Amino acid sequence: MRHRVDGLFQQTAHSPSFFELSRRMGDHGGQLVDFCIPCNPYFPTPDMFDMLARNLEAVLKFYPSDADTIAGQLARVLGINPATIAMSNGSTELITWMDHLWVRESIAIPIPTFGRWTDQPMETGKRVDMFPLQEENGFALDIDAYLRFIHARGSRVAVLCNPNNPDGGYLPRREILRFMDELSHLDLVVIDESFIDFVEVERNPSVGAEAAIRPNVVVLKSLGKNFGLHGIRFGYLVANPGLAGKMRRTLPKWNLNSLAETVVFMLAEHGEAYRESLRLLARDRYTMGMELALLPELTVYASQANFLLVKLAPGLNGTELRDHLISRHRVFIRECGNKLGMSNQFLRLVVRPEQDVARLVEGIREYTHPQWHQQQQQEASIRSLPVRNIS
Template sequence: MELSLLRAQAHSPSYFSLLRGSSGQRPPVDFCIPCNPYFPTTEIFEYLGRNLETILKYYPSDADTITAELCSTMGFNPKTVAMGNGSTELITWIDHLLVRESLAIPIPTFGRWTDQPLETGKRVDMYPLLESRNFTLDVNDYVSFIRTRGSRVAVICNPNNPDGGYLPKHEVLRLLDQLIDLDLVIVDESFGDFVDAEPYPGVAGEAAVRPNVIVLRSLGKNFGLHGIRFGYMVANPALAGKVRDALPKWNLNSFAEVIVFLLKECMTEYRESLRRLNNDRRAMYQQLSTMPELSVYSSQGNFLLVKLPPGYDGVPLRDHLLAEHGVYVRECGNKLGTTSQFLRLVVRPQEDVRRLLIGMTQFLLGPFRHLLGQERGAEMGRSRSAHATTGATTATHAKAVRRADHRAYQVGRVRPNPALGAMTRKHPARDVRPAAGCPSWCDRPRSVGIAPDRVPRAPQAQCVARPSVRAPFVRAVAVAEVEDDHVAFPVDRIEREGADRPATEQLVLPQRAGDGLHLGSRVGEPIVAGREPEEPHEEERAGQERRCPA
């Protein structure tokens, strides 16, 4: 894979560019471009294939005809809708026609909302979403910022990109009420169809009757058809008509027309695709949350934002995943408001996620293997020297690690390594107990001096706080060798207050999605989203190990 493509431009290279630079290798698994992997269905693609010659050969209908059909399916008045060749075309025309002098936008966010106004000489007032608040938008603080800066246009992306943060509908309406005096308030709901936090999350119906509100929606992201380039905006008839009159009469292509006219027949399949994707998002969130020191932000989009452990950079990880594992991820170093320590990972089916997890594990835990004597060279020597200064591993500790490695062999089908040692790293003990009123392992962690005795799970659905799970650091990690797509993490001596004996746990990546395990689950433990499983007794744990389908 030609890695220079990743450094040649500010924006991520297109999938076609990666294919051209792959030199005949298998296509990469795309964790970069947010796309619905379950729609269109195979039957829809077969229909498009059978009609490909007609679709390519003849002119499409004009935009008004296609817009009328979309409104018939979505339940909008055609006078309140304007369709564009992708949402980016609509952003461009909104900037040219409706943004006069200044625009306020929270960052990090979709880059065109900052770049487009700057390119036309507007002032862009950037409101920073704080990492310490998990990039959550505070409506009152944002309104105060807009008043202080004197911004005439305000934008929010809901869910936001790249973190997937979601502002509940009642909060969005409160924001619109407080900004009724602005020239324009834009709510970008490009990822709105992926929201499952509440039944009817969008505010497009409100935009149609308010004097200064535009709601933007993407069809390519939702329907898994980025290449068609179609999106639409909803506003009152005057605003929508002003944008619609400026657009070319034939700005939509024949593929867009065919898909729009198929939608009425395919809404059941489309809703099922959203359900499956939301299930994948919950599973992927839990799996990533168990990786040591990896911070994972809860999301209502079809992607997850993660922050790498201290000392790690996303650029070499991105290059490693693409070159060694054929996995393409979005490193966020060029997004305003984030650094290269952040990655945006698109939600994909479990077979693809396993490939991602194996690659991330190999990269993030690779230094441990040097310290454990599995590789040779100067780096191993430096690691041993540094290890010696912090205190050599005791014989008792090494014996415990070898027992953990043997257990990994029995359960996770990895080759035991008798020479496997252990690495001791000093790290402040901590707990991530929830604040008052929140469920187990929720947002707003407070340091209380002890480490949790189990890996934090995803929060309860009814919690209003937005969690960011950061897996606890384990004091000693023995990394076994990988065989048949299994990765085992024998974890010995988890830091606990008052612990006087080792507590060995087993983290295993399953071979098949139906195994009932996920990365970080205890052996044989089923995934149950939103609640903490009970800790099994020792005899039950032994029975579970024997039943492991590895």
């Protein structure tokens, strides 16, 4: 099976899709446990999926409403002014159009981070000013050092991801507001809050409300990551009515699909289930972090997102571990060797329930200590043999 999937990891700075990998794996694809794509495993609920399944024929058969109608309903659910949002077919669509509309010369971005923030402007010939986060500081972003960097480079657009991907580092809301205040002279300041709903150390971490009344700030949101529905592809931005309106006029009128519309209209009735999903995920993040920290070959970084960044001990190869986990344990992880500012010693592992983590840990132990693991299996096999009573 291994030769079927090898080429998938050499074609792009991003991981292959779950579907593509499953197809290559054939009959084994249905057994794949996904620790790669940042998703919410507890939402939508089974009842919501049942409702979607019952309505699937109508959802797929009929044309969706226009984007303004769907965005208007989302604004009502969120309790925000519909004039301050623009909804898109995935947050990467908004990153693409922000680059075309508002990034004229240069853009500053800390690295490592989500690859489209560096790749997209480089593809259109902009200067990308990369501010390296330091491993010895746990990849924590020093706001003052980043501000000095932006001023020294003369960057006209600045991006800050909070929490950051792939390390899950989080900055308090007051620091983000200070960052926005210091850069009021720039063409644009983008705060990417794709993972903000997973934050538990602060009650109201988002700065979306402040972005809506500032002249040059856009806050980016990703509903697919929060709601566990990457396949639907929907995200949105929050900005002042002028910026948000310009984005709405730029996007196609029917850029959202009927599944996205159906889910948005379901959200009002399932807010409590969504909040419970975030509570369960925070619990799993803690227990998963503790389990991984018990492995001496791993360094686990603190995270406020729905994933954990880990580093392998010297001499261990993340690419080999990734391939081992896929081929031997049907576990799919994100090895970060193709991320700017990282190496293949780093892995991003999505938070999953306890039974899935046990499978991941078993695979890592087998890779790091194959002889010990073989002995454990032999001992378990002996213990399972029936005991014969000799008298």
